[in-house]
Amino acid sequence: MKKVCRLDGLGCASCAAKIENAVAKLEGVSSASVNFMTTKMVIEGDDARMDEIMEKATAIVKKVEPDVVVRKV
Amino acid sequence: MKLSENQKSLVKILIGAAAYAVAIFSRVESSFVSLGTFLAAYLIIGGNVVWRAVRNILRGKVFDENFLMTIATIGAFIVGDFAEAVAVMLFYQVGELFQDYAVDQSRKSIASLMNIRPDYANVQHGETLEKVDPDEVKIDETIVIKPGERIPLDAVVLSGSSSVDTSALTGESLPRDVDEGDMLLSGCINISGLITARVTKEYGESTVNKILDLVENASSKKSKSENFITKFAGYYTPVVVIIAALLAVIPPLVVPEELFRDWIYRGLIFLVISCPCALVISIPLSFFGGIGGASRRGILVKGSNYLEALAETEIVVFDKTGTLTKGIFRVQQVEPQGISADALLEIAAHAESFSNHPISLSLRKAFGKPIDAARIQNVEETSGHGVTAQVDDAKIAAGNAKLMRRLGIGFKEPDVAGTVVHVAQDGVYIGYIVIADEVKEDAARAICELKEAGIRQTVMLTGDAKRIGERVSAQLGLDRVYTELLPADKVSKVEELFAEKSARGKLAFVGDGINDAPVLARADIGIAMGGLGSDAAIEAADIVIMTDEPSKIATAIRVSKKTLRIVKQNITFALLVKGAVLLLGAMGIASMWAAIFADVGVAILAILNAIRMLNVKSIK
Numbered sequence: 001m002k003k004v005c006r007l008d009g010l011g012c013a014s015c016a017a018k019i020e021n022a023v024a025k026l027e028g029v030s031s032a033s034v035n036f037m038t039t040k041m042v043i044e045g046d047d048a049r050m051d052e053i054m055e056k057a058t059a060i061v062k063k064v065e066p067d068v069v070v071r072k073v
Numbered sequence: 074m075k076l077s078e079n080q081k082s083l084v085k086i087l088i089g090a091a092a093y094a095v096a097i098f099s100r101v102e103s104s105f106v107s108l109g110t111f112l113a114a115y116l117i118i119g120g121n122v123v124w125r126a127v128r129n130i131l132r133g134k135v136f137d138e139n140f141l142m143t144i145a146t147i148g149a150f151i152v153g154d155f156a157e158a159v160a161v162m163l164f165y166q167v168g169e170l171f172q173d174y175a176v177d178q179s180r181k182s183i184a185s186l187m188n189i190r191p192d193y194a195n196v197q198h199g200e201t202l203e204k205v206d207p208d209e210v211k212i213d214e215t216i217v218i219k220p221g222e223r224i225p226l227d228a229v230v231l232s233g234s235s236s237v238d239t240s241a242l243t244g245e246s247l248p249r250d251v252d253e254g255d256m257l258l259s260g261c262i263n264i265s266g267l268i269t270a271r272v273t274k275e276y277g278e279s280t281v282n283k284i285l286d287l288v289e290n291a292s293s294k295k296s297k298s299e300n301f302i303t304k305f306a307g308y309y310t311p312v313v314v315i316i317a318a319l320l321a322v323i324p325p326l327v328v329p330e331e332l333f334r335d336w337i338y339r340g341l342i343f344l345v346i347s348c349p350c351a352l353v354i355s356i357p358l359s360f361f362g363g364i365g366g367a368s369r370r371g372i373l374v375k376g377s378n379y380l381e382a383l384a385e386t387e388i389v390v391f392d393k394t395g396t397l398t399k400g401i402f403r404v405q406q407v408e409p410q411g412i413s414a415d416a417l418l419e420i421a422a423h424a425e426s427f428s429n430h431p432i433s434l435s436l437r438k439a440f441g442k443p444i445d446a447a448r449i450q451n452v453e454e455t456s457g458h459g460v461t462a463q464v465d466d467a468k469i470a471a472g473n474a475k476l477m478r479r480l481g482i483g484f485k486e487p488d489v490a491g492t493v494v495h496v497a498q499d500g501v502y503i504g505y506i507v508i509a510d511e512v513k514e515d516a517a518r519a520i521c522e523l524k525e526a527g528i529r530q531t532v533m534l535t536g537d538a539k540r541i542g543e544r545v546s547a548q549l550g551l552d553r554v555y556t557e558l559l560p561a562d563k564v565s566k567v568e569e570l571f572a573e574k575s576a577r578g579k580l581a582f583v584g585d586g587i588n589d590a591p592v593l594a595r596a597d598i599g600i601a602m603g604g605l606g607s608d609a610a611i612e613a614a615d616i617v618i619m620t621d622e623p624s625k626i627a628t629a630i631r632v633s634k635k636t637l638r639i640v641k642q643n644i645t646f647a648l649l650v651k652g653a654v655l656l657l658g659a660m661g662i663a664s665m666w667a668a669i670f671a672d673v674g675v676a677i678l679a680i681l682n683a684i685r686m687l688n689v690k691s692i693k
Contacts, residue, residue, distance in 0.1 A: 011173060011176070012138075012350075012353075013353040013354040013357060014349070014350070014353045017303050017306070017353070031293075033290070033293035035289065035290075035293070035361075036354070036357055037179070037180060037183055037357065037358060037361040038183065038289050039180070040289060042290065042293065063132060066125075066128065066129075066132075
């Protein structure tokens, strides 16, 4: 399953890369990408664990960039 | 009045800068009052940086730029360089502000590049029209598109006629006329008339959404340069910070005359330059700009890696039919003997009128008038030869050379590129008609432009006869041609050609995406033509040319080369300046000011350079 969300206030490209790497390493995630220019995060992973994955991904975003808001689209 | 984030920072910087000026003019050496005014200016300008640094450390995140800037500036305060401490923070903040602004601007221009998303659809329910989100419209519902509106979903025209502007999808400025029964592609703009249409695809499957998806996600397939920068950034900051620490501590401990003050200053210079921001932002920005700009010109690139590979292309292999030629057979030449050209065409069209072979279809099309079936009798078709029939009481034979020989009719085999239909009337040869696939208008220019763009070899593969293939190849100026190939032969030919390129060079295959998927997949870069409305082509290829123009391939290569040029400029420039200032700083020659330039200045210049890529209109 594919989940797409926006990272509002994403201001630093290396943070985008850090978020991307950390989310991609989460269990159950098959691929993750953060597009700095469109501020879009796309996560692909297990259907059953998607809620848990999104929760963990949001926590990662908060840790790397406390000012960024994760917005569902 | 509500201020944006950037405006708020600007106000803060201005107030801070004023306080800084006061601090400098009222400066008294080694006075606590002076230190106080500098500190005040420092906190106004950089208070939030210090705060973020503290907060991040509490969260267990150390090596971020806030932390590095805080350490560098506090260090400068401790060694007594108040003015420089505040200046570093001031310029760092100015640079950040500028970076945010530049990123905002480029995000906006990218958003406008991608601004082809339809906002609503007018769905017809009986007599009333309802405005709904395109996402909610189902297949077979009826929608109405008014002049000036964007076509929200792929649909087929039920009534009305108009012309539509496809430029957002194809880069083609000439409007296309649509009439009852024609396909409408979402994302185009209806220019003139009111159209009622039946939806054929849901929004998710519609052309506009597919294109947007492709372009937005293209950057998830990263180029080698992007991967290099990500890796490099991972090592760069820790290494520079560790050297800074060693530089500040070891020399004064080892060499008795050296002062801690001098060496700490040198270490602080390292800290200021330790962020690789210039590269981390500007390189993905260049690629995104290149991909976005290419899509505006009707070229969809499915990933930064393909855009990068395109610049290294050495060999371009073309399929013939549908790629360099139109794939439509037409009468090219009518050569009568003893009668008029019109009469010859009329006779041939009538004789062949019972056949559905593409040859007879093109004869009828060239004749242009209705066929009178009553004039034709005793039609006899011999496959592989041609037709004999009675037309207006004359015995007509129309077919290839074999037919003429079998009937014992004297004729000469002309040397032409195409299929020849010989015609005889009552056993007397009356001429021949040449039918051939037409070469696309821009095909010769496409080959020429590819050569100019630095492609070493252009090759054509075709299943057609040797004579025809070689004619077309010579006409277009291709370097080589392989003819009479079966579909499977094409893959092996491409494999042979792989051996001819250099190790770094790439081979691109251009096809129509219909029956050459294996070759598209085998080549380094698969390019499909005429992608507009063809899902198969969009699926199979790495790069999709939305229109039927092969000359767009050269455009794509130029966009790719420009992108790579900017990326290389930025990498070289940023690394050279940073390296030089690090070296000079370690030797005690560079000042804090040089370090500020190497950090903020380089980042700004690199972003400005990358933004040039958003303006791809300048590439022909």
